[in-house]
Amino acid sequence: MSIARSPLAPEGFPDLPAIAGVTPRVARARYKTWDRCDLTFVELAPGTAVAGVLTKSRCPSPEVEWCRDALPLGTARALVVNAGNSNAFTGNRGRAAVEAIAARVAGHLDCQPSDVFVSSTGVIGVPLPIDKAEAGLDAAFAAPECSWQDAAATIMTTDTFEKAAVANVVVGGKIISLVGIIKGSGMIAPDMATMLGFIFTDAAVDPAFLQAALSDANVRSFSCITVDGDTSTSDTILAFATGQAGNAPIVDGNSPGADAFRSALADLCTRLAHLVVRDGEGASKFITIDVEGAESDESAHRIALSIANSPLVKTAIAGEDANWGRVVMAVGKAGEPAERDRLSIRFGETQVAVNGLAVEGYDEAPVAAHLKGSDVDIGVDLGLGSGRATVWTCDLTHGYIAINADYRS
Amino acid sequence: MSIARSPLAPEGFPDLPAIAGVTPRVARARYKTWDRCDLTFVELAPGTAVAGVLTKSRCPSPEVEWCRDALPLGTARALVVNAGNSNAFTGNRGRAAVEAIAARVAGHLDCQPSDVFVSSTGVIGVPLPIDKAEAGLDAAFAAPECSWQDAAATIMTTDTFEKAAVANVVVGGKIISLVGIIKGSGMIAPDMATMLGFIFTDAAVDPAFLQAALSDANVRSFSCITVDGDTSTSDTILAFATGQAGNAPIVDGNSPGADAFRSALADLCTRLAHLVVRDGEGASKFITIDVEGAESDESAHRIALSIANSPLVKTAIAGEDANWGRVVMAVGKAGEPAERDRLSIRFGETQVAVNGLAVEGYDEAPVAAHLKGSDVDIGVDLGLGSGRATVWTCDLTHGYIAINADYRS
Numbered sequence: 001m002s003i004a005r006s007p008l009a010p011e012g013f014p015d016l017p018a019i020a021g022v023t024p025r026v027a028r029a030r031y032k033t034w035d036r037c038d039l040t041f042v043e044l045a046p047g048t049a050v051a052g053v054l055t056k057s058r059c060p061s062p063e064v065e066w067c068r069d070a071l072p073l074g075t076a077r078a079l080v081v082n083a084g085n086s087n088a089f090t091g092n093r094g095r096a097a098v099e100a101i102a103a104r105v106a107g108h109l110d111c112q113p114s115d116v117f118v119s120s121t122g123v124i125g126v127p128l129p130i131d132k133a134e135a136g137l138d139a140a141f142a143a144p145e146c147s148w149q150d151a152a153a154t155i156m157t158t159d160t161f162e163k164a165a166v167a168n169v170v171v172g173g174k175i176i177s178l179v180g181i182i183k184g185s186g187m188i189a190p191d192m193a194t195m196l197g198f199i200f201t202d203a204a205v206d207p208a209f210l211q212a213a214l215s216d217a218n219v220r221s222f223s224c225i226t227v228d229g230d231t232s233t234s235d236t237i238l239a240f241a242t243g244q245a246g247n248a249p250i251v252d253g254n255s256p257g258a259d260a261f262r263s264a265l266a267d268l269c270t271r272l273a274h275l276v277v278r279d280g281e282g283a284s285k286f287i288t289i290d291v292e293g294a295e296s297d298e299s300a301h302r303i304a305l306s307i308a309n310s311p312l313v314k315t316a317i318a319g320e321d322a323n324w325g326r327v328v329m330a331v332g333k334a335g336e337p338a339e340r341d342r343l344s345i346r347f348g349e350t351q352v353a354v355n356g357l358a359v360e361g362y363d364e365a366p367v368a369a370h371l372k373g374s375d376v377d378i379g380v381d382l383g384l385g386s387g388r389a390t391v392w393t394c395d396l397t398h399g400y401i402a403i404n405a406d407y408r409s
Numbered sequence: 410m411s412i413a414r415s416p417l418a419p420e421g422f423p424d425l426p427a428i429a430g431v432t433p434r435v436a437r438a439r440y441k442t443w444d445r446c447d448l449t450f451v452e453l454a455p456g457t458a459v460a461g462v463l464t465k466s467r468c469p470s471p472e473v474e475w476c477r478d479a480l481p482l483g484t485a486r487a488l489v490v491n492a493g494n495s496n497a498f499t500g501n502r503g504r505a506a507v508e509a510i511a512a513r514v515a516g517h518l519d520c521q522p523s524d525v526f527v528s529s530t531g532v533i534g535v536p537l538p539i540d541k542a543e544a545g546l547d548a549a550f551a552a553p554e555c556s557w558q559d560a561a562a563t564i565m566t567t568d569t570f571e572k573a574a575v576a577n578v579v580v581g582g583k584i585i586s587l588v589g590i591i592k593g594s595g596m597i598a599p600d601m602a603t604m605l606g607f608i609f610t611d612a613a614v615d616p617a618f619l620q621a622a623l624s625d626a627n628v629r630s631f632s633c634i635t636v637d638g639d640t641s642t643s644d645t646i647l648a649f650a651t652g653q654a655g656n657a658p659i660v661d662g663n664s665p666g667a668d669a670f671r672s673a674l675a676d677l678c679t680r681l682a683h684l685v686v687r688d689g690e691g692a693s694k695f696i697t698i699d700v701e702g703a704e705s706d707e708s709a710h711r712i713a714l715s716i717a718n719s720p721l722v723k724t725a726i727a728g729e730d731a732n733w734g735r736v737v738m739a740v741g742k743a744g745e746p747a748e749r750d751r752l753s754i755r756f757g758e759t760q761v762a763v764n765g766l767a768v769e770g771y772d773e774a775p776v777a778a779h780l781k782g783s784d785v786d787i788g789v790d791l792g793l794g795s796g797r798a799t800v801w802t803c804d805l806t807h808g809y810i811a812i813n814a815d816y817r818s
Contacts, residue, residue, distance in 0.1 A: 056744070057738070057741030058749070059747060059752065060749070089765060091765050124734030311813070316813065318814040321814075328468050329533075333465075335465070337467070340498065355500075358535070396720075397814065404721060405724035
């Protein structure tokens with residue numbers, strides 16, 4: 001089967017600058033019987049700092065375990081991404097494949113294996129074939145540098161468009177750039193809605209600060225999106241900073257440009273996260289859920305996720321139905337502090353329920369018009385405190401069922 | 410739209426005995442523009458004990474709050490069930506409707522309003538019209554006693570079949586009967602997948618013991634089913650015991666017949682719960698998920714629910730796809746203790762993964778045959794401890810999307 005480009009996809013691929021110290025190459029490892037590049041090899045200059053956030057799944061892939069062990073060392077020389085095989089749930093053989101990849105790259109670059117970061121996405125339960133990985137790597141070593149669009153395309157599985165974003169920021173008088181590529185949320189093979197994202201910057205940043213900034217950004221971006229509530233065994237976000245921009249290194253929050261860098265990274269992560277939702281399986285609406293008035297930000301986040309993951313809310317939006325009763329239900333089931341008689345709900349700019357009561361005779365025309373658009377906003381005010389959160393999701397359509405049930409793996 | 414009878418429905422309605430001291434009647438309150446009975450009035454003999462379990466939603470209906478206040482008193486004289494309007498999220502006006510119903514019945518039966526239990530199911534956010542409720546009650550007071558099937562039909566909203574079950578048990582030398590009727594999981598109007606269940610027995614049972622037995626049964630039955638993970642604002646199970654069977658009252662676990670009564674009630678609850686799953690929106694498969702080897706029963710329960718609520722697992726079963734990778738994902742995301750390399754998974758009787766590895770060359774024929782049937786069993790062994798749990802759910806199909814998104818409310 002082929003899946004049409006998501007109706008929520010942006011018009012085109014953005015213009016992205018080269019990042020000094022970052023050299024992407026792609027090759028055909030032929031992990032599946034397809035004729036496309038499926039191995040991405042990104043060489044990173046010596047001195048590159050690294051940070052990452054990884055899936056909390058209790059059944060992670062060996063790649064996730066490898067990255068978790070390597071991240072505390074803070075340095076990176078290469079990234080390898082395999083598409084078409086997630087290598088998850090493959091026991092010692094899966095681990096051996098990751099070690100073989102790291103060893104081959106370490107030999108090529110004359111670096112430590114722990115400087116090589118590896119991610120894989122695709123079918124679960126099939127050990128990544130080491131011979132194909134090694135042949136693919138050798139081809140990549142010899143390949144010319146590729147474009148960001150080629151790299152973004154090569155990490156895709158059943159994504160319907162290449163996803164990338166860029167941010168520029170001045171740090172200590174130097175212009176630095178951040179480029180991110182990401183894949184996720186398209187799936188027909190028997191694997192997860194895997195999300196893999198990679199961010200590259202030429203900034204000089206201490207790994208500890210990079211990690212803090214990335215963790216902080218993650219909480220407000222990737223951790224705030226959901227397509228179907230199903231957490232992958234392979235979710236990985238890695239950020240690499242080559243330090244070639246010439247800025248005085250950012251070592252902590254007091255360094256010149258630290259705040260600017262942190263916000264640029266957070267902004268980049270949010271835009272990358274939105275792209276994943278816009279390629280959500282079967283998505284026809286991009287939904288923003290704003291919760292305020294909760295007892296804490298954490299409580300607001302859990303309530304927002306309860307709404308975003310509710311099949312009844314998601315199908316109502318797919319049906320362009322201002323079904324605020326389902327929002328009430330999702331607030332009620334979240335298990336967080338809520339009082340029915342203080343709860344207010346809006347669709348777009350129109351309040352439909354205030355203080356636990358439907359707004360009688362509210363104007364349905366702007367609500368209907370808002371729901372017909374491709375971007376839908378739902379606002380919930382709990383009326384209890386000052387906690388707030390925003391979560392992004394997509395609707396639940398026949399397309400999701402078609403992708404995940406109609407076609408056998 | 411009309412929804413076809415669920416393919417998982419039992420062949421017919423069971424033969425149910427009358428329960429001494431229980432007199433059901435139905436009438437047309439016309440809560441919606443339909444020509445069908447939508448108000449159920451069940452008169453209960455003086456001395457009837459009552460117990461109940463109610464939704465944990467933080468935004469419950471006024472009916473749920475009314476029942477929660479009345480249950481500690483332990484006595485009941487009547488049950489009123491309104492179909493077509495859930496009366497949830499309606500503020501003081503909704504509360505006034507419940508009070509008016511209780512007052513009218515109390516006047517008719519010369520009892521306390523707190524002896525009148527009220528449940529409503531249907532559209533949310535519209536106060537139950539008091540005039541229609543009162544006229545409906547007056548019609549019900551004058552109506553002849555009806556059959557259990559009529560009562561089971563009258564509490565339905567978009568259920569596709571009437572749901573009831575019976576159990577008989579000997580308590581202290583007397584044969585006692587338990588009859589349950591239940592509705593839930595069919596929905597096209599803008600309301601929740603509301604579950605309402607009512608159990609009637611002629612046993613003499615102390616309210617405290619009845620409550621303990623019902624709470625216990627609930628944990629292993631209604632709390633172990635899920636259609637879409639969306640918890641209603643109105644979920645209610647009430648059990649009424651008229652004491653007319655002539656048994657020596659069961660006052661605690663040491664009373665004669667206490668164990669027999671408790672298991673009969675638990676068995677009845679499980680069968681009623683299964684009927685709700687079998688009428689799950691769009692369901693084409695009845696799925697049993699057995700988790701064992703967890704660190705505790707509670708942990709096993711949460712893992713089983715994580716599997717049962719996973720859209721990717723549910724769509725895989727709909728597609729008759731032995732996609733055990735999605736089961737691994739759902740175990741991994743549950744946040745409970747799990748070790749990838751001890752995890753084993755079976756479909757039906759066939760092990761497909763053992764100790765964190767796919768069983769190479771397992772016989773796919775029996776797995777495929779099992780998945781083609783209407784009843785699918787998934788077994789997960791975590792290999793950690795002795796905790797176990799069973800959860801029942803249904804698959805996620807185009808029918809679910811059609812019911813909840815294609816038709817506007």
